[in-house]
Amino acid sequence: MKLGTCYYPEHWPEHLWAEDARRMAETGLEQVRIGEFVWSRIEPEPGRFDWDWLDRAIATLHGAGLEVILGTPTATPPKWLVDRMPDMVAIDAQGHPRGFGSRRHYCFSHRGYRAEAARITRAVAERYGHHPAVVAWQTDNEYGCHDTALSFSEAARIAFREWLADRYGTIAALNRAWGTVFWSMEYRSFAEIDLPNLTVTEANPAHWLAFRRFASDEVVAFNRIQAEILRELSPGRDVVHNYMGFFTEFDHHAVAADLDVVGWDSYPLGFLDSFPFPEADKLAYARQGHPDIAAFHHDLYRGCTPGGRWSVLEQQPGPVNWARHNPAPLPGMVRLWTLEAMAHGAELVSYFRWRQFPQAQEQHHAGLLRPDGEPAPGLIEAAQSARDIAALGVIGAAPRQVALVFAYDADWVTKIQPQGAGLSALWATFACYSALRKLGLDIDIVPPGRSLDGYAMVVLPCLPIVPAGLVEQLQRFSGQIVIGPRSGSRDADFAIPDGLPPGPLQALFPGKVVRVESLRPGLTHPGEGWEIARWREDLETSSELELCASDGTPACWKHGNLRYLAAWPEPGLASETLSRAARDAGLALHALPAGLRLRRAGNRTFAFNYATQTFELPDTVTGGLLLGQRQLPPAGVAVLEG
Numbered sequence: 232m233k234l235g236t237c238y239y240p241e242h243w244p245e246h247l248w249a250e251d252a253r254r255m256a257e258t259g260l261e262q263v264r265i266g267e268f269v270w271s272r273i274e275p276e277p278g279r280f281d282w283d284w285l286d287r288a289i290a291t292l293h294g295a296g297l298e299v300i301l302g303t304p305t306a307t308p309p310k311w312l313v314d315r316m317p318d319m320v321a322i323d324a325q326g327h328p329r330g331f332g333s334r335r336h337y338c339f340s341h342r343g344y345r346a347e348a349a350r351i352t353r354a355v356a357e358r359y360g361h362h363p364a365v366v367a368w369q370t371d372n373e374y375g376c377h378d379t380a381l382s383f384s385e386a387a388r389i390a391f392r393e394w395l396a397d398r399y400g401t402i403a404a405l406n407r408a409w410g411t412v413f414w415s416m417e418y419r420s421f422a423e424i425d426l427p428n429l430t431v432t433e434a435n436p437a438h439w440l441a442f443r444r445f446a447s448d449e450v451v452a453f454n455r456i457q458a459e460i461l462r463e464l465s466p467g468r469d470v471v472h473n474y475m476g477f478f479t480e481f482d483h484h485a486v487a488a489d490l491d492v493v494g495w496d497s498y499p500l501g502f503l504d505s506f507p508f509p510e511a512d513k514l515a516y517a518r519q520g521h522p523d524i525a526a527f528h529h530d531l532y533r534g535c536t537p538g539g540r541w542s543v544l545e546q547q548p549g550p551v552n553w554a555r556h557n558p559a560p561l562p563g564m565v566r567l568w569t570l571e572a573m574a575h576g577a578e579l580v581s582y583f584r585w586r587q588f589p590q591a592q593e594q595h596h597a598g599l600l601r602p603d604g605e606p607a608p609g610l611i612e613a614a615q616s617a618r619d620i621a622a623l624g625v626i627g628a629a630p631r632q633v634a635l636v637f638a639y640d641a642d643w644v645t646k647i648q649p650q651g652a653g654l655s656a657l658w659a660t661f662a663c664y665s666a667l668r669k670l671g672l673d674i675d676i677v678p679p680g681r682s683l684d685g686y687a688m689v690v691l692p693c694l695p696i697v698p699a700g701l702v703e704q705l706q707r708f709s710g711q712i713v714i715g716p717r718s719g720s721r722d723a724d725f726a727i728p729d730g731l732p733p734g735p736l737q738a739l740f741p742g743k744v745v746r747v748e749s750l751r752p753g754l755t756h757p758g759e760g761w762e763i764a765r766w767r768e769d770l771e772t773s774s775e776l777e778l779c780a781s782d783g784t785p786a787c788w789k790h791g792n793l794r795y796l797a798a799w800p801e802p803g804l805a806s807e808t809l810s811r812a813a814r815d816a817g818l819a820l821h822a823l824p825a826g827l828r829l830r831r832a833g834n835r836t837f838a839f840n841y842a843t844q845t846f847e848l849p850d851t852v853t854g855g856l857l858l859g860q861r862q863l864p865p866a867g868v869a870v871l872e873g
């Protein structure tokens with residue numbers, strides 16, 4: 232694994248560049264990601280390009296032996312372009328234009344902007360496509376960030392109608408599939424169909440699902456245009472994009488089909504503060520991040536392509552500026568996050584950013600250097616990480632233990648129709664992931680359809696739409712299977728399947744879900760060390776009842792090698808169910824103290840302490856120490872071999 236940093240030469244006087252590059256190399260950094268926001272500097276006037284400064288910046292980095300990941304600048308179209316093409320901006324769900332003055336102010340569906348994005352991509356790729364320093368291209372920056380994946384523009388409306396006509400063929404087929412007879416919503420032609428915003432009450436969920444699929448396809452198409460140009464003009468270089476955390480607004484599996492390496496931006500403290508974690512966890516892990524946040528995304532994005540190439544393109548180096556609270560990481564956490572990415576198979580960890588910029592929107596966001604150029608704490612830890620990585624050398628892959636199946640449309644279905652507050656497929660998947668990690672297991676998060684060969688266990692935490700082929704795959708699978716609530720509960724057009732949920736999964740499991748209910752906080756059915764909370768399902772089934780609450784309410788049904796979890800995977804229940812399945816699968820489990828996590832890589836075991844107290848590694852963690860101690864301090868990392 233290499234280390235790198237995100238660098239903005241355009242922020243700094245040119246006389247600093249050479250010294251910056253020298254210090255990067257001295258720190259042990261090998262790659263520099265630049266250029267993703269430079270449009271106004273490379274094309275200051277329409278058609279007038281100014282490449283000289285960027286030529287010199289790249290030459291300076293190259294001269295210091297650094298490799299360059301060059302961004303296409305399409306996340307920040309310049310003012311002159313927006314003025315020339317005012318309807319290129321995205322429109323929010325309330326119908327308001329998303330104005331100029333920050334970033335991502337474009338609509339994925341606007342054909343004129345697509346042409347402009349292609350033009351500037353071609354210009355940059357023609358200039359630098361064969362440059363020996365350029366090893367990879369990043370398309371755009373964080374597709375969908377700041378709520379921009381969905382745009383309710385005229386361009387989107389027109390393109391959506393075409394997309395619908397393509398998918399359904401006839402308006403009668405669409406009316407049937409969507410059940411538009413309900414509330415007299417029937418259409419006479421595709422031209423009558425609007426976007427699903429601004430309705431009086433909720434729009435038809437089938438309409439929303441179609442719109443989300445369409446919007447995701449628009450992101451795929453937008454990215455593909457750039458990927459194709461880059462492959463044509465810059466052969467042999469990787470095409471990458473930087474995904475975000477807990478973000479499902481487009482199908483990341485589909486976009487990844489056009490990428491060589493899936494990147495993501497890891498901000499564990501910002502994510503913990505911003506997403507719905509229990510208050511106690513927010514406090515306990517405020518300076519470390521929840522112990523499963525980074526690893527969850529490493530494993531999710533590694534699974535986006537069959538080859539599994541992935542990187543951290545932005546790594547939090549200190550406090551960020553954008554969460555409600557922005558604490559500094561515990562000393563050692565930047566190194567821990569770095570080595571954990573290594574353990575999960577990253578090719579690169581690139582710190583965001585080299586030097587803190589004293590102006591504009593991100594003034595309080597740390598860099599590896601302070602604004603005055605002195606080292607910030609992150610720099611010292613980056614340098615230490617570089618030494619650790621060199622000492623550890625090449626590491627192997629994790630064994631295949633558990634495959635967690637996640638699909639983006641699962642999250643769309645559960646967000647469009649949650650039925651209970653905060654119940655989404657993404658969070659069900661995270662809950663199962665976290666429960667499995669606490670048992671010390673290694674997990675791959677894969678899309679439906681990926682080979683399940685070699686795994687001891689497969690978990691579908693929440694998969695409402697079961698795609699063709701998955702049932703047959705599971706029928707052939709001889710390990711343990713766990714199926715979570717809402718799985719098989721919708722067809723591709725958002726209807727409850729004939730024969731009731733779990734729909735096609737009934738080929739594996741003799742039971743049907745006859746009623747579901749969601750439960751307000753406090754309305755629970757306690758079991759032994761776990762409880763049924765938030766969501767539960769009544770089944771008619773001939774399978775065996777494996778787990779029920781003290782009042783007899785069923786929680787988990789078992790049929791051969793398959794368990795059906797008839798309640799939300801709350802931490803206790805997820806852990807109870809998944810540990811039973813893991814034991815049946817013959818997997819060795821660990822009793823890890825809260826905050827301790829493991830990851831295997833070849834014949835090595837990495838241990839990470841996310842807690843604020845020192846732990847002794849449990850006896851089940853064996854091998855000779857290559858790094859660290861068995862007494863693991865807060866933010867400590869140990870690596871054992873054998």
Ligand code: GAL
Pocket residue numbers: 372373376496498545551552553583593596
């Ligand atoms: C990311 C983004 C970067 C920077 C960073 C701050 O979302 O890609 O450009 O804004 O956040 O944490």
